[in-house]
Amino acid sequence: MRLWWEVARRGFRRYATYRWATVAGVFTNSVFGFIRVYVYIALFAGLGDRIGMWDLKDTLTYTFVSQALLMPLYLWGWQEIAETVYSGQVATDLYRPFDYQLYWLSQDLGRATYHGLMRGIPPFIVGAIFFDLRLPMDPITWVAFIASFYLAVIVSFAMRFMVNLSAFWILNERGVHSIAASAWTLLSGFTIPIAFYPDTLRGIVRTLPFVAMFELPVEIFLEHAQGADILATLAIQAGWGALLLLAGRFMLNAGARKLVVQGG
């Protein structure tokens, strides 16, 4: 356990070195928040009503919460494991006397903590200065949101882990990653809330694991899920996280077997 804690701390510190990148990133995340927000303002101005449980204030809050979650969930451009597969480094990494998947997961949780604090909270504050956002008053909501945040990171990590491992079989992991990332942003509720989809489509998308990444944490933040529903939401996220990590483990074993064959 101490080992994983240490790996997570290093993941955190590794990203903390790039200060100007953080400032530039906060600026960019905020700018995109502003661009997205006005589309929803125009939508609700024409609608004059809620969409399901969502009113304008909820939607503006969603926009900046989802901008805040963007870096912690890291859907684009994380190819570290794939790179070790292509360079052959993975062979030595797999020999190390600790669990390969847990090592990367701990590293990623440390990274997500840094990104949550430094790339997540500032754009939300910028948004809250310029727009009327909803801030949960109930401390239970905050506790649940933090739990939901880390579960979302685990789900995102488990998916990225598998896409990276596709490098064992496919030479163009980057291509797989960009296709996956497009699907993730749309089906997770980042592009537009899943709650705004037509009924049947919404029903289908909600049964998929992607909603564990943006839609469900946002529902907790907006207090659309309350009481027992909070626990149910967290359970769904945890269930998907466990299932996807397990699938990643099988994939790792299959890939490692292939690696031995190639190594002769």
Add this chain to the structure above:
Amino acid sequence: MQYRLSFALQVVGTFFLSFLDFVAILVIFHHLPHLAGWSIGEIAFLYGSAAVTFKLSDIFMTNMDRLPVLIRGGSFDQVLTRPLGTLGQVMTGDIDIRHVGSIGQGALVLSIGISRVQVDWSPQKILVFASMLVGAVLIFCSLYVATNAIAFWTMDAREVANSFTYGGNAMTQYPLHIYGVWMRRIFSYVIPLGFVNYFPSLYLLGREDPAGSPHILRFVSPAVAAGMCVIAGTIWRQAVRRYRSSGS
């Protein structure tokens, strides 16, 4: 072009993936017939013209992503020693034509938009339309050059460039009048993204600007684009002057 099948798959892949981007607009119009007074055909016209021109400039500027690598590794030395313009060399270092898939998607959405809006195509309108597309490519390319030049000052802050390029693409998918007052001013007079498609489209689609912008703005996109090229070129030259090669 060595790998024909892989290339074909990527073109087809980006063609379909680009439509995911359009889903947000379809979902919005599932709830209401007009967004800020504009029909889905008119929004498709804006989205399509932004997508085609942005992806086209994206193709020319693919290699800008590698600029920090060139600078940090000192490879920019080679660029300077050749008797050719530095900007042209960086641009042509790598042209990624796999994006033709997403240009195709943009063109399709644009033609759907054109077929759904009633425009009587007089010679003047065709001229404004053509100059709008050319001007938009030039404005997007200028933004790429001007904002990526920041890499000569600081390596880490280059994500700022994305707010202007990708952000500019996102912003021009919707009519300018949906944005707040000060954002409209910035996008009209400071970072002239309004001239990418909004102002010429007001003329082409026969719409009024609810924010009451001057009528003349509809026809000055080519001049704005030319001005942007000059500014971007100047920034680039200033930036290159700061280049000191890599250490040791």
